[in-house]
Each structure stands twice: as structure tokens, then as C-alpha cells.
Amino acid sequence: QHILSLAYAAGDLLVLWALVMILFRRLSEQQAGPLWWLFGAFSFLLAYDLITSSLEGFSSLTIYGTLREILLSACILSISIAGLRQLLALSQPIPGAGRYSLAGWWETARLMMPYLGLGASFGILILSLIQPQALSPLMIAIWVSLILSLVILRQVLVIRENQRLSGQLFQLNAELERRVVERTEALIAANQELQERETRMAHNALHDALTGLPNRTLLIDRLEHSIRRMRRDPQYSFGILFMDLDGFKVVNDSLGHSTGDKLLIKIAHNLRSCMREVDTVARLGGDEFVILLDGCAAEKYLVDAAQRVMDVFAVPYEVEAQYVYMAASMGIVPGIPDYVEPADILRDADLAMYEAKALGKARYVVFTPELRASALDRLMLEKDLRLAMEKSELHLNYQPILNLVDGTVSGFEALLRWRHASHGMISPGTFVPIAEANGMIIPITFWVFGEAIQQLAAWKKQFPAIPLSIAVNLSARLFSQPDLMHSIDQLLAAAQLPPADLVLEITESAIIQDTSVAIKILQACRDKGIRVHMDDFGTGYSSLSYLHNFPLNALKVAQDFVMRILPGGENSEIVRTIVTLARDLGLEVIAEGIETPAQMEYIRQLGCQGGQGFYISRPLAPEEAGRFISRHSFSRIQNS
Ligand code: C2E
Numbered sequence: 079q080h081i082l083s084l085a086y087a088a089g090d091l092l093v094l095w096a097l098v099m100i101l102f103r104r105l106s107e108q109q110a111g112p113l114w115w116l117f118g119a120f121s122f123l124l125a126y127d128l129i130t131s132s133l134e135g136f137s138s139l140t141i142y143g144t145l146r147e148i149l150l151s152a153c154i155l156s157i158s159i160a161g162l163r164q165l166l167a168l169s170q171p172i173p174g175a176g177r178y179s180l181a182g183w184w185e186t187a188r189l190m191m192p193y194l195g196l197g198a199s200f201g202i203l204i205l206s207l208i209q210p211q212a213l214s215p216l217m218i219a220i221w222v223s224l225i226l227s228l229v230i231l232r233q234v235l236v237i238r239e240n241q242r243l244s245g246q247l248f249q250l251n252a253e254l255e256r257r258v259v260e261r262t263e264a265l266i267a268a269n270q271e272l273q274e275r276e277t278r279m280a281h282n283a284l285h286d287a288l289t290g291l292p293n294r295t296l297l298i299d300r301l302e303h304s305i306r307r308m309r310r311d312p313q314y315s316f317g318i319l320f321m322d323l324d325g326f327k328v329v330n331d332s333l334g335h336s337t338g339d340k341l342l343i344k345i346a347h348n349l350r351s352c353m354r355e356v357d358t359v360a361r362l363g364g365d366e367f368v369i370l371l372d373g374c375a376a377e378k379y380l381v382d383a384a385q386r387v388m389d390v391f392a393v394p395y396e397v398e399a400q401y402v403y404m405a406a407s408m409g410i411v412p413g414i415p416d417y418v419e420p421a422d423i424l425r426d427a428d429l430a431m432y433e434a435k436a437l438g439k440a441r442y443v444v445f446t447p448e449l450r451a452s453a454l455d456r457l458m459l460e461k462d463l464r465l466a467m468e469k470s471e472l473h474l475n476y477q478p479i480l481n482l483v484d485g486t487v488s489g490f491e492a493l494l495r496w497r498h499a500s501h502g503m504i505s506p507g508t509f510v511p512i513a514e515a516n517g518m519i520i521p522i523t524f525w526v527f528g529e530a531i532q533q534l535a536a537w538k539k540q541f542p543a544i545p546l547s548i549a550v551n552l553s554a555r556l557f558s559q560p561d562l563m564h565s566i567d568q569l570l571a572a573a574q575l576p577p578a579d580l581v582l583e584i585t586e587s588a589i590i591q592d593t594s595v596a597i598k599i600l601q602a603c604r605d606k607g608i609r610v611h612m613d614d615f616g617t618g619y620s621s622l623s624y625l626h627n628f629p630l631n632a633l634k635v636a637q638d639f640v641m642r643i644l645p646g647g648e649n650s651e652i653v654r655t656i657v658t659l660a661r662d663l664g665l666e667v668i669a670e671g672i673e674t675p676a677q678m679e680y681i682r683q684l685g686c687q688g689g690q691g692f693y694i695s696r697p698l699a700p701e702e703a704g705r706f707i708s709r710h711s712f713s714r715i716q717n718s
């Protein structure tokens with residue numbers, strides 16, 4: 079029994095030790111307060127148990143009983159205070175932790191439950207001390223059962239609460255995980271989008287938006303690469319094709335820009351598919367394409383590739399229910415180690431392409447160093463042309479135009495001539511395109527008008543009875559001159575000539591270049607009584623639809639068609655068709671380039687009102703032209 083009493087004290091020591099361990103865990107003051115009271119309570123209980131076990135023999139002493147009662151009461155009082163402090167602490171927010179609120183009476187009751195048990199047992203203890211006989215063993219059993227029930231109830235509630243909390247925790251965890259997965263997925267998607275956008279931007283910077291082909295930047299980069307590789311590796315070779323569509327502007331102007339775009343996309347696609355994967359097919363802009371053929375500089379191979387490009391245009395393109403025949407002019411340059419910069423090889427390819435255009439388009443030209451020399455000549459001519467007018471190197475020749483009905487001279491066409499100080503005679507076919515390109519054609523044409531009108535006035539004075547007219551060729555560049563009509567008016571007035579004596583010759587291609595302005599100019603001419611003839615009819619991009627929109631007086635059949643007419647009238651179908659068309663539209667027809675008597679005869683039979691050509695006369699100097707007038711004024715051209 080002595081050992082059993084000591085076990086009580088040992089149990090108390092164990093509890094005290096546990097409390098000390100908890101207290102030394104750096105608890106906040108709020109958390110530590112109640113524990114100190116518990117510590118005190120168990121210290122009293124330890125003292126009580128020690129006295130009970132060690133001073134058993136003095137149990138008859140009053141002091142022994144009183145000391146034990148004081149210690150036990152102090153113990154119970156300390157436990158109660160600890161419980162109250164804990165209750166107060168719970169009703170206040172714990173710093174650093176979420177606020178715990180005693181929401182509702184149920185929550186308070188739940189928290190109070192263990193203390194109710196404690197309070198009840200304290201009450202029973204006090205009662206048994208005051209009135210030892212007041213509680214029968216049955217009552218004690220009932221009270222103990224009640225207290226135990228409360229403890230069990232509290233335990234059940236705690237378990238349930240724990241289950242609820244762990245369920246909530248599980249749900250929160252699952253939710254957290256789901257959010258983490260979602261967020262990770264969103265981040266991965268955003269990252270992918272960013273990467274795609276970067277790739278797209280890099281692609282856009284190097285590719286043409288319309289056709290998707292490599293653009294100039296990428297082409298230059300690949301050219302640089304090929305040039306560098308050729309310098310390093312003598313086995314390596316490359317070549318380029320520089321291509322420009324013929325008459326693409328006409329398609330754009332007549333069918334609209336969106337049709338033009340669709341056509342470009344189709345052409346780009348076909349070009350791409352007729353080349354090898356390793357070749358670069360690039361669009362430089364507008365209707366210019368460059369093909370870089372990797373690993374082959376042999377002329378034969380480059381020409382084969384050019385032929386494949388030509389085949390791309392052999393069939394008509396269908397765009398918006400219309401069929402359009404396209405063609406391209408190409409310059410071919412085999413890569414050589416002399417090239418240092420991409421711009422050098424592109425310049426040469428451009429020159430060769432330009433030559434292909436000059437030779438009649440729809441063809442390819444292989445670059446040769448002579449082409450560069452002729453380009454230099456062109457540059458020199460351009461420079462000299464600026465001085466030609468000042469140095470009086472320009473003059474006019476006049477080619478007679480006959481009235482084929484009665485054989486009289488109906489007028490002359492003024493044709494420009496340039497006698498270059500060192501190069502001799504330069505044909506207008508050579509220098510007029512240069513003058514058109516650099517704008518010199520504007521002052522030159524004003525000068526031609528002045529000369530031609532004065533010359534006509536002189537002839538009219540000399541041959542007053544002969545109704546003569548003078549035809550001047552007008553380039554499209556002149557359409558943009560606002561004072562053109564005014565200057566012509568002034569020149570005619572100064573020469574005292576009626577506007578009907580002046581004829582303007584305009585080509586189809588000039589009209590097509592800027593149709594709306596051309597119509598305005600032609601309308602102004604008609605209003606004033608100046609006549610307009612369409613020059614070289616049949617060679618341009620004839621769109622028959624515009625013919626009746628334009629205020630024209632006559633069509634000049636291009637000499638190509640007239641010169642093809644053989645004795646007996648063979649090959650005359652085109653001229654015959656043009657004559658019929660003109661008649662239906664109420665226009666006159668003048669045939670250019672009549673070189674033989676047979677052509678002359680046939681032209682007359684077809685019903686052309688006018689004729690011009692070497693058979694009648696070559697372009698003449700003014701004095702010769704005067705003599706021509708006096709010879710032919712009243713004579714009828716015989717069937718000679
Ligand atoms: P165009 O207006 O069609 O002029 C007719 C051209 O054909 C002239 O060449 C003339 O000499 C040539 N020709 C006339 N009859 C025959 C023939 O029977 N056979 C052959 N083979 N040719 C013949 P030219 O004088 O060399 O002029 C060529 C072109 O230069 C002209 O073609 C015209 O487009 C342009 N041109 C001439 N003078 C001027 C001008 O003052 N201003 C503008 N803008 N262009 C001009």
C-alpha cells in the first residue's frame with residue numbers, strides 16, 4: 079500500500095515533467111498562463127500525495143488533516159483558475175493565428191463541457207467535505223456517470239469536429255491542388271502562346287505578307303550566305319533569276335487591286351512548286367520575284383529553270399471568273415566569286431531583266447558584262463540628253479500621211495531626231511524611253527509642239543489651198559502637266575491655226591497607265607476641236623471596252639500588222655478586223671508602215687482612209703517635206 083501511495087506521487091511528477099516540457103516550448107503568454115496554473119495545481123497535488131504516503135503515521139494529528147485539505151483545495155482551485163484562464167484566452171484572438179470566435183451558445187456550451195464536469199466534481203468534493211453523509215454511494219455513482227457522460231460527449235464532439243475539420247482540410251487540399259494544376263496549365267498555355275507569337279513575328283519579319291514567300295530581307299540574307307560560301311568553297315555555285323511580270327499594272331488597274339493580289343498569290347504558289355525545295359523563291363515587292371537557285375550556276379541549268387518559270391505562264395490564270403494570260407521578263411545571273419554584296423548581283427539581274435523587257439518582254443536574258451556597258455551608255459545618254467536641247471541637237475522630221483481616198487497629203491507626223499555630237503544620229507526608239515523615265519520628255523514635248531505648229535503655219539502660208547494637219551506624239555508623262563492644254567492653245571493662237579489642224583497621237587499603253595487622267599485630257603481636246611489618234615493600235619493591252627469611252631477620231635493600225643500583209647492580201651485579217659471595228663465605232667483608220675505597193679493597194683481596198691509608210695515617204699526634213707507637198711498636193715496616187 080505504501081508503494082501504491084508512492085505511485086501517486088510518481089504519476090504527479092510525470093505530469094509535472096510533461097508540463098515543464100510544454101512550458102519550455104516558447105509559448106505565448108496567452109497560451110502559457112493556464113499551463114502555469116496547471117503546473118501549480120499538480121505541484122500541490124504532488125505535495126498532497128507525498129504527505130499522504132510519507133506521514134501516514136501522523137494521521138491522527140489535526141495539522142496533518144488540515145494540511146492535506148489545504149493542499150487539495152489549492153490544487154482544485156488552481157485547476158479551476160487554469161480552466162477559466164484558458165476559456166478567456168480562447169475568447170480572445172491569438173496573435174499570429176486566425177481569430178477564433180465563440181459563435182453561438184452551442185459553441186460556448188461545447189467548450190464549457192469539460193469544465194462543467196470539473197465544476198461538478200469540485201462541487202461533489204466540497205459537498206462530501208462539508209457533509210460527509212450527504213452523498214450516498216448511489217448518488218456518487220450517478221454524479222460520476224454524469225461527469226463521465228459529459229466527458230464522453232465532449233470526446234465524441236471533438237472526434238466529430240476533427241472529422242469535419244480533416245474533411246474540410248482534405249477538400250481544401252484538393253481545391254488547392256486543382257488550382258495549382260489549373261494555374262500550371264494556364265502558365266504553360268501562356269508560354270506556348272508567347273513562343274508562337276515570337277515565332278510568328280520572326281516569320282513575318284522575313285516573309286511577304288501577301289504570298290508568304292521570303293521577302294527582300296531574307297533573300298538578301300540567303301544571298302549573302304551563298305556569296306560567302308562560294309568564296310570559301312570552290313565547288314559551290316549558285317545563280318539567280320530576277321523576274322518582273324509583264325503588264326501586271328494593267329491587270330491591277332482594269333480588274334482591281336484585290337484581283338491583282340489573288341493573281342500574285344497564285345503565281346507565287348506556282349513559282350514555288352516549279353522549283354526545288356532548296357531554292358529560295360522570294361517576292362521583292364509589287365510584281366517582282368527573285369529565285370535563288372542553290373548549288374547550280376551552270377547556264378544550262380539556269381535557263382532550264384527560267385523555262386520552267388515561262389511554263390508557269392503558258393496557261394491562263396483564272397481569277398474571279400476571268401481568264402488572264404500573264405507573262406514575265408527575266409534576268410538570269412550565274413553567281414561568280416567577283417560578287418561581294420547581294421546588291422551587286424541583284425543589280426546585274428535587274429539589268430538583264432530590263433534588257434528582256436526592252437527586247438519585247440515575255441523572255442529571259444542571261445546577264446553579260448556588255449549589258450552593264452550598255453547600262454552605262456544609257457546613263458551617259460541620259461546626261462547628254464539634258465544638254466541636247468540647249469545645244470540644239472534635237473530637230474524634227476516630218477513623215478507624210480496620205481488621204482487614201484483622193485491621194486492628197488492630209489498632213490504630217492512630227493518625229494523627233496537627235497544628232498548627238500559624238501554618237502551621230504540616235505533613234506527616238508532609244509532616247510524617248512530615257513526621256514520618259516527621267517522626265518525630260520516634258521520640256522522636249524513642249525518644244526516639239528512649238529516647232530511642229532510653227533512649221534505647219536509656214537506650210538499653210540506656202541500652200542494656202544491645201545488642208546494640212548500636224549500630228550504630235552504625246553507620252554503619258556504629259557498627262558500630268560496641268561498647263562498642257564493652255565500652252566497648246568497659246569501656240570495655236572500665236573500661229574493663227576485652228577485646233578482641228580492639230581492631231582495628238584496617244585498609245586494604248588499611255589492611256590492605260592492613267593485612264594481617268596487620259597479621259598480628262600482627251601475630253602478637253604474634243605471640247606476644243608483638237609483631234610486625237612490612237613497610235614500603234616493593236617500592240618498595247620487593248621481592252622476593247624475602253625474604245626467607245628474615249629473621245630477618239632482615228633485608229634492608227636500598228637505597222638506590225640500592215641507589214642505582214644503579203645501580195646494578194648494574205649495575213650490581212652487583223653487589219654480587216656480593225657477597219658470593221660473602227661467603222662462600227664465611227665472612227666477613221668490610218669495604216670502605218672506601208673512599205674510595198676501591194677500593201678498600199680490592199681490597205682486602200684480594205685477601206686483605210688489614211689496611209690503612212692516608207693512606200694509613201696520616209697520621215698523628211700522640213701524643206702523636203704515642203705517639196706513633197708507641192709508634188710502630191712493635187713495628184714492622185716495611182717495604182718502603181
Ligand atoms: P510612231 O509614233 O509609231 O512613229 C512611227 C515610226 O515608224 C517612226 O519611227 C517612223 O520612222 C517609223 N516608220 C514609218 N513608216 C515606216 C515603214 O514603212 N516601215 C518602218 N519600218 N518604219 C516606219 P521613229 O521616227 O524612229 O519613231 C519611233 C517612235 O518614237 C515613234 O513611233 C514614237 O512612238 C516615238 N517618237 C518619235 N517622235 C516622238 C516625239 O516627238 N514624242 C514622243 N513622245 N515620241 C516620239
Ligand code: MG
Pocket residue numbers: 491551583613
Ligand atoms: Mg506616232
Ligand code: MG
Pocket residue numbers: 613614634636637670
Ligand atoms: Mg505609230
